[in-house]
Amino acid sequence: MEEQRPMMIETTFALDGRVAIIRLTRARALNALNGDLLDQLDEALDSITTQEAVRVAIITGTDSVFSVGADLKEQLADRGARIDRMHRLVLRLAGMPVVSIAAIEGWALGGGLELAMACTFRAASPTARLGLPEIRLGVVPAYGGTQLAPRLVGSALALELMCLGEPIDAARAERIGLINWLADDAGGALALALDRAAAIAERSLPALQAARQAVRDGERLALPQALALEAQISAHLLAGDNPPDAAASFLNRAARTC
Template identity: 40%
Template sequence: MNYENILSQTSNGITTITINRPKKLNALNKATIEELHDAFKAADKDKSTKVIIVTGSGDKAFVAGADISEFAHFNEKEGAKLAAQGQELLFDFVENLSTPVIAAVNGFALGGGLELAMACHFRVASSNAKMGLPEVSLGVIPGYGGTQRLPQLVGKGRAMEMVMTAGMIDANQALNYGLVNHVVEPDELLPLAEKIANKIMRNSSVAIGKAIKAVNANFKDGKNGYKVEIKQFGKCFGSEDFVEGTTAFLEKRKADFPGK
């Protein structure tokens, strides 16, 4: 599929989705959010894709926020609809994909950009990365899940400070907070993400998808994460991957998972 605002390329089991609006610092507008949804959906359905990496074009920004010009004139009802549609179409969608998603954060990840990174299953960052939720400096709050996911990742106090001050933290502080898993030099960012992706691909994609469901359940209201874990654990026993994994272990050989 041809996209106007993003690039999507699949190679050796990894689909790399690149937000490609460098003149706008890869800001998220409505069209880009829709294209990202389509690209993530296509990658998740593609049996050859085992891991998805999302990053920004250039070396200045992952995503420097939302395109403010699109909603500066909105009223209350329109603002609420904007947040609801965005969360459903992209941010919640990414979080709940069965295919692992790694955010490779290069440069600025602000507002909707940090919210997109936080919706991914985990994050790696370049040493020049800057992250923050500056929305209150515009008279609004994070609306794409930022007030929920940031406290889950860094704790309530740190999240409150980041939101209230509208300030940025650098990559090392993000690492210290637990917001990102690794920090490397810019030219090492995608190689690191790919190295981690290759480690993931050695394992059962069926089991990984079920693990994502179980982990996410712990952060959802009305869900008992332990019960979800029990259910997903049981479902693994009906998979071909389980048969191959246990057989390979008993035969003392490397498993060749069929992904079924």
């Protein structure tokens, strides 16, 4: 009889199915990223991208830990292949049609923080601790960290995180831009992410996709080329099957607030 694979991912839905919550549940291993967990994460992302109602995917961990990163106990025949796989995951999250939010409680270290940085946004509990400690093992963050961190906090602060290898608290992470939103209380990261997801879920999906594409692709370009890209993306959005009427939307919103 085939041995049943332990489930390391739970997927639930909120806000009438517009928000998918993907929870890492490999609690005994502190949500360390191994092959099975990554398989299940890919399967969860496959599932939600087939559901038209979903606007936001929240990735979270347990009440005490997001993820401590790569599973150092796992025997890998080809570490380069694992790096390639994680890079594909980073690119997948960046290019997904839905917005992604990492909701962080407790530790987010190494590959765990890299997974969070690959998401569109990050919400964290005040008790969260975030870091890239790979330098202490004589290696560098290779699951996207050397490229994701500078895009979020700038090269000087990214190098500080990588070269010192010391975790920082959530308050400092918010100050430097590593996280977007800081919850008021311990245990509040998921509730805060859901609150932000509720607002995002009300926005136009094509417009959300266009904004993300403009920022993602434009940051690699010189300003004149980036502005041309912005114009192109805007024109494409306005020429779609259901072009937005910004003026009408503004007047309707103004009328509701009067």
